[in-house]
Each structure stands twice: as structure tokens, then as C-alpha cells.
Amino acid sequence: MSTTFTIPSRCDLCPRRCGADRAAGRAGYCGAAGTLKVARAALHFWEEPCISGTRGSGTVFFSGCALRCCYCQNYPISAQAFGKEITVERLAEIFLDLQAQGAHNINLVTPGQWQPWIMAALDQARAAGLHLPIVCNTGGYETVESVARWAGYIDIWLADLKYISPALAADLSAAPDYPAAAKAAIEAMLAQAGRPVFDGEGILQRGVILRHLAIPGHTDDSFRVLDQMAAWNDAAPGCFLPSLMSQFTPFYQAADHGIGRRITTYEYRRVVNYAMDKGLTTGYMQQKSSAREEYTPSFDLTGV
Template sequence: MSDCTLCPRNCHADRLGGKTGYCGQTAEIKAARAALHFWEEPCISGDNGSGTVFFSGCVLRCVFCQNRNIAESRAGREITVERLADIFLELQEKKANNINLVTPTHFVPQIALALERAKEAGLRIPVVYNTGSYEKADTLKRMDGLVDIYLPDMKYVSPALAQRYSHAPDYFETASLAVAEMVRQVGEPVFDGNTGLMKKGVIVRHLVLPGCTADSKKVIRYLYQTYGDRIFISIMNQYTPIGEFLESPELNRRVSRREYDRVVDFALELGVENGFIQEGETAEESFIPEFDGEGL
């Protein structure tokens, strides 16, 4: 943490000395919310909800980010490793189906310590690692044996789109290696036969963006040809413009039903069976909770 290279930005910030990296964070854990969340895939949220911890800061900073308040570090409060371990146990006491770590990349060493302490103190529910996938495989290895379910994005194949929207032209190459490490760690999907909840496995999410269906198809093709039924693919239609994009005006609209259906139909034609789709209109407020420090 004194010469941080946890993420692919390799910014070498002295986070231990109080400097902030590309992620916007020092070595002190900062989070914005810890509460039950009901808007993940059905096998993650279930009836009781997912015990979600939203960490502040991000290594991507996507221009269309819906959690911008925490991605840009404006929201959140600092907590200790000990407090984070207690939060995991408190969420378990609230009957959460799992512990859901949202945007955890830049706090991996601290989170790993907190998970180890919580497991020693009785944490039994699955742990979900929820990420944009701009990850180093070597950093992910620190979570081997601590994470049960990986919930990564696969945003783009195109370097041009990755640069335009996430300032990361190497996104696909980096994310591909990261997802491969995730699959290596947790293997094929395992579900609870009684509840239908996932106990182990990988669900790769892809958010369809306006005007980007050609790239979406490349993402789906890559995932299916590489992993087949060893992973689940979640195709999302919930993109919602936040504000007005002056430099990327093509993002100033929702994804049309025709665009989304085109991507879903392509996945079905490929033979994808292990997947999730979203039907109907998706309400913005359903997916963006209040980052008010609840549960911290």
C-alpha cells in the first residue's frame, strides 16, 4: 500500500502514507453503505436480500457510472478492518443470503483480513466479489479461498469503446485474464437445491449500451465460446443516462427494446442457456440505493 500496484493503473501511490491513488482512496477503508440489497440476480438476492457493502472509490470511473457519488469518493466514511469484520457478521445476523463486496479492488488486502477474522468468528454465508473486472489476476489470488461467488462485468471487447467510456483501452485483455482467474478459483456453478440460491460460481454481467450492440455480441460470443455452461451470463438492460453527456452524446438515451432483444436473441442463437435477462422497464431508483452510511 506504500507503493500501490493493486490494480492495472499501477499508479504507485503511497496510500499508506495518506496519498490517494487513481481509485481516490488512501489505505483507510472507506465505504458508503452496508445493508440488505434486493436488486441483484435472483440467485444472489433471493427473498432475504444480499448483504451488500458498497466501497468508496473505483479504478475505472466509467463516464456513465450510476454510483458516481461513491466512485468519485464523495460519499462514504472510514472504517477499520475490525469494524468491517463486524459488519459482515451483522449482515449475517440480518439473514442476508451472502456478503456482497461491491467495487472492492482497491481494498483487497484489508477486505481479505476482515473476511479471515469474520470467518474465524462464525461467518458462514457465501461471499460475493462484485467488480467491474478491471483487475489484476495476481491481486485476485489474495481472495482465493475467501470468495465463493464472483460477479464480474465484461463491459467491452473494443479498445476504442473501453477508452471512450472507461479510460481503459486495455480493458478487454485485462478483464479476460481476471475472469479466467475467477473461474479457476471457484469452478462451476453450485446452487442450493431448496432455495435456488447460488453457493458457488461465476456470473458475468454485461450492460448493453446504446448503439453498442455489435460489441455486446462480441462480448457474449467470447464468454460463451470460452466458458460455455461453466459460467452464467447476465445481460442487462438497465442503462440509465445520468445527467447529460456532452462528450458522448450517443449515451443520452436509454437502450431501445429492439437493441436489447437483438443481443438476447444472439445469445440464444449461440446456445447460451445459463443466463439471466431483464424484462420490462427498469426503474433507475431500483438499482441506486441511498449512500447514506447505513450499516457502517
């Protein structure tokens, strides 16, 4: 089965709206050009328990990223273009293979720059029997239009809210518009997905998980992020699951931006206590032991 889809000739898939002619093979700001590129596809056991469960999340890591996070743990694929070019047909096969391995869901990591290709692959895979929930694992830097196009394809949004400060977003992710873009996109995700729905095993079938990675030296901005999360939760209690992460590891260019260390127990505990004081008590909080490099997968084209 072959599927036709439109490759952007003036790309506006992300908030950068860089206008790259990807149909002509030109790469956008994200590093993605006209041929789908994937770095890894395998069962992943280190997401939130309601995503990984007991059998693992069928995770596909896509090459490229619209952000430029100086501390990215996946920087070989996000910033250095590591990956293998594959067809839409091959991606559909990968989805079905992960389902056959027993995955609880299909987990698309940083998929936004490949949206038309992935939708075509999901159409093919569903026609061939794919029935798992689809997770969009995103840094939160999305357009409202892109979120709307995912309707009918994405069941679960696993989204970051990284910063509230435009200056911090500019410094650490080269995206001063991140706070405004992420707020609008997340509100669209919440409206689209609805309240969390679980199956009999406690595995999430539909809904939103909002993640925040606590960054060393920037707990004040974490408090502001939690203020925003609390505002959403106060307006519609239980509309998402919060997930506070302590796993910051000074990868890539973190030291060049003044964050060349792990977060301290004291810093993370302040963030956790603030979240609980704000009523964000039904969700996930990591142990400090999560800030270890072995939790980062090896990008070796597994499963591709």
C-alpha cells in the same frame, strides 16, 4: 481481536498499477488512500435471483473505483469519494450484522482497491462465526495477481465484461486496456471458482456470473462481448451463468459521451437474441423496466 495487514506503499492492486504510497495516506488513481472507506451496508434485493434470493444479499458498497465509467450509477462513491472511514474491526462487525439480518451472502461491491483491508476483516469475522458465501461484485478490471490473492476468500465472482473494443473502453471508462485485463482476470476467476454450485434453495454458493450491460448505440460491441462469453461456454459448457442487463440509465457524464439516453427495446432485443443464438441460454436477462433510477440505492451511509 486486532489483525495486522500491509497497506500498499506502491499500489499495484489494479491494472492501473499507479504506484501510490497509500501507507503514507496518498490516494491512488481509484481515489482510495490509507483508511478504509465504505458508503453503504444493507440487504439488497435487486441482484440476480440466485444472489438476492428471498432474504437479500448482504451488500457492502466500498468507496473508490479503478475505472472511470462515464455512466456509472454509483458515481457518488466511485468517482466522488462519498463514504465513511471505518476500521477493519468495524467492517468485520458489519459482515456479522448482515449475516444476523438473514443475508444469503456477503456481497462486496467494487472491493479491489481495499483488498488487504477486506481480507483482514473477513479473517476476523470468520473467527467470530461468519459462514456465508462471499461475493466479489466487480467491473472486471482486475489483475490476475489480485484474483489469485482472493483465493480462499471469494466464493462467487459477480463480474462484468463491459467491452471488447479498446477504443470504446478508453472513451467510456478511460481504460483502453480493459478488454485485455478483463479477459485474463475472468479466465482466472473461472479457473478459481469452478462450475456453479447451488444450495437447496437455489442460492448460488460458488461459481461465476458474467454480466454485460447493453449500452445504447453500441450493440455491435455487445455482440463481440457475447462472442467471447460463448467461446468460454463452448470450451466448458455451463462454466458460468450469463447475465444480460438492460438497466443502462444516463447517469453522471453519459450525455457528454454520446449516450444520453436509455437503450431501446429493439436494441436490447437484438442483444438478447444474439446471446440465445450463441447458446447463452442458461442465465439471466433483465426486463426493460429495470432501467429505472429507483433500482439505484441511496448512498446515505446506511449500516456503516
